[in-house]
Amino acid sequence: MENINVSKGFKVALTGMPDLSVIQIPDPETIAVSALDIPYIRPKLLVKKNDPVKTGTPLFCDKRNKCIQYVSPGTGIVKQIVFGQRRRLIEVVIALNKNRDEKDNFIQFETLSSDDVNTVPRSNITKRLQEGGLWQCFREFPSKDTADENHEPPMIIVSLNGNDPFSPYPQVVLENETAFFEFGIKILKQFSNRIVITSRQDNLSSLNRLNGLKEHITHIVPDFYPAWDPGVVLYKLKRTRKENRSWCISAEHLVLMAKFLLTGRYPVKRVVTVTRSTDKKPHIITRQGAPVKNLVGSLDDNSLITTGRFNGRSVDPKSHMGFFESTLTIINNNQEEEFFGFIQPGLTKPTASKTFLSCLTQTPKNLDCNTHGEERACINCGYCVNICPVDLMPSFIIKALLSDDIEDALNYGLLDCCRCGLCSYACPSKIELTKLLSHGIDAHYKDRE
């Protein structure tokens, strides 16, 4: 095991860490496949309202590559197809069968035994995964798009940790899944010669109970956000230009993939965490695409529900979890306008700077969803540069982007950005740096298409 040396990131301890116990909640009435967390997708619907679907029936595919399908994670009928502005597909909602006996009617796909993995051609595995709705687990750098099946990645990065500091812990998600995980690694070896498996430093000891899964870990990353992000890992490991087009996959998805190939059935079980600064909630076992409402319970205040406080999206309580999302963070909204707030000593205020007394204490802090100030022009203070885990200079890149100088922005390393959100977090002028960088990456992606 090698250590990856990441020095910059978000090092403030936070309140609301989830409990390591696990509860199972009853199956919801509706589930959905969300299109909002799928990168750059141009969906083409394959079902209509009121169509009956089985677990594994394709609901929509990606127009860019019609082989990549998104399948139903449950059996029932299509209850609603939700569109947003400009008829953008938001999600396909399925009302689950209430009849207990035929609750899950799986489409049976071809199975692949552990011994056959090395003999079956790569294209065959690709085809099975695409039909089964799991190919999209592979994401390709630099824009983290769905992986290109014809590309041979120089490196595949497997991350044991999710996007948020409080994403489900690997020792919970991977409990009793070691065999599947090992099978998954065999599959990955069909795609690339270099498999990198990373774990957070602090999780390492608790991985001992996972029947030898720990031996597969190749790299250890420090325990502060976003050191475990595959984008950061890639930045720290890459030595040549070719490696920019590496792939990444989360360990959880790798296990889903392995389960699917071994059993021929679309796996529907997922582990999620719901965190709130004032609570310590257990991990929840639920179905993929469960309604947000069922997971968070009733919220009567003005809080914000997100799928990751730094890099998630804000979700509507009426919508459903996406395929790539495994955590819901409820962030309190502190609407009070503090009297002389800008000059308070701030013993409990979370900050990456050294201007509050709180930077002297180690007690976990509580983050709220407020900007703490108004937007101003960039004063070149360098707080974004000092926190960027991939050594970018966001202040200079956005100035290049704002003057439409995409060439300069790319030279400054725009595509290395892993969209961790820390530049916007730290900016004292409250500039939406992450949004601007993200738009820059997306604009470059569209240009290339």
Add this chain to the structure above:
Amino acid sequence: MNPLKKLVNSSEKYFTGSGKFNRLKPLFDATKTFFFFPSPKTKHTPFVRDSLDLKRFMSFVLISLLPVLIFGIYNTGFQAGLARGESYTFFQAFWLGSRYVLPIIIVSYTVGFLWEILFAVIRKHKISEGFLVTGLLFPLTLPATIPLWQVAVGISFGVVIGKEVFGGTGRNFLNPALTGRAFLFFSYPVSMSGDVWVAAKSAVDGVSGATALSVLAPEGEKITSALSDSGFSLSNLFLGFVPGSIGETSALCCILGALFLIITKIANFRIIIGGIAGLIVTSLIFYLIPGGSDSWMNAGPLFHLCAGGFLFGISFMATDPVSAPGTNPGRWIFGFLIGFLTITIRVANPAFVEGTMLAILFMNVFAPMLDHIVVKYTASKRIPNV
């Protein structure tokens, strides 16, 4: 509810929408957000934001200026007392000093804010906090004897030409306070140089009121002993009991302020350390050059460090992030060259006894170029990702 909050809420309707004074909305906003810290909900990812904002950032510079300001007021009174041949108590000196200094600060803030409000109203943007710092830095660079109308003219030039014509705080490339001072320095040299540094000196004849930097040793005497003879011993210069601009005299207070800025990471230590290093190296080089023992050439690093406005400038002016480089190597070079140029101007240019102001303004102009070189260089070291 806070009675002030009630007042703000009840008067809000006059300043927003189609209210009577809706054009003065920036003024209302600035007042309201000064008392009640605005903290709207985040709209984009990331949904959490740091507690530090520009108001706090700029307030911390003001806090760091407090020692300099308090000592400056005291010293103004103290020097006036010396000139009148009387010895005041601390409070007497402070009282006398504040009668000279406070009007200057009030004029600077009032006139500067009027310009800020005018530009904010015309451009329909919010009043930026940057002026809080400029408005106090500018008076601290002036002699206490300056006529108030010149203060008004100087701060107007600094705010309008130094900053607002380029788009306001964040878009200026020169330090606005120094721009204003440079304007006064070249437009009204009579009030900005020579024997203007001691308030009320006319009461007694024979008090020179010049600064340490204009001292020249008589033939055959060393500059350091000539300085001591005129009352500019190293300890006096370090503590600041000498004539000079209101804020610049005490090296000790500048160092206190600089330490506060460095510890809270509001100012970048690279600029300050680089500047001091540049000053020490350059003054040592001049020291080692034979000859010139009667001039500041031979004064050595300690006298150069403590005399004049160098420590004030490098701690509070050069560290203004907007007009300094945004890259770390750039900051080192920027600081070092300020130290180098300050000494070079002091020693080699007889027209200007003090070089800090010109050195900082000169390097402000070069800051974007330093950044450009550093950014291009670091970009070339990255593994290309296009």
